[in-house]
Amino acid sequence: MNWVQKKPMLAIEIISYKNCPCNTLPDLWHTLHNSFNLAENRPVNTRFLNEIPQVNTINWPTFSKQEFRDIIAKYLLSSSPRLDHICHRKVTT
Secondary structure (H helix, E strand, O other), X not given: OHHHOOOOOOXXXXXXXXXXXXXXXXXHHHHHHXXXXXXXXXXXXXXXXXXXXXXXXXXXXXXXXXXHHHHHHHHOOOOOOOOOXXXXXXXXX
């Protein structure tokens, strides 16, 4: 039964530093901070960017702020918060 299988660990539980798991936010902060500082001021080879094929620009039709708000309002109540906890709310300006 697929719905009773063990869930994968969260990313914060998988990250480890010096073979020790980062189980707390301070440990995670320390690990990420040290990792960033190790890479800081190192030379970066960006030549691979020239090998990425260029894509044509898409010309979008113009629309007004009101047209945008009308479309968003149509779907305002039909959306639900996702895993990122971002949900739509009515914006008034």
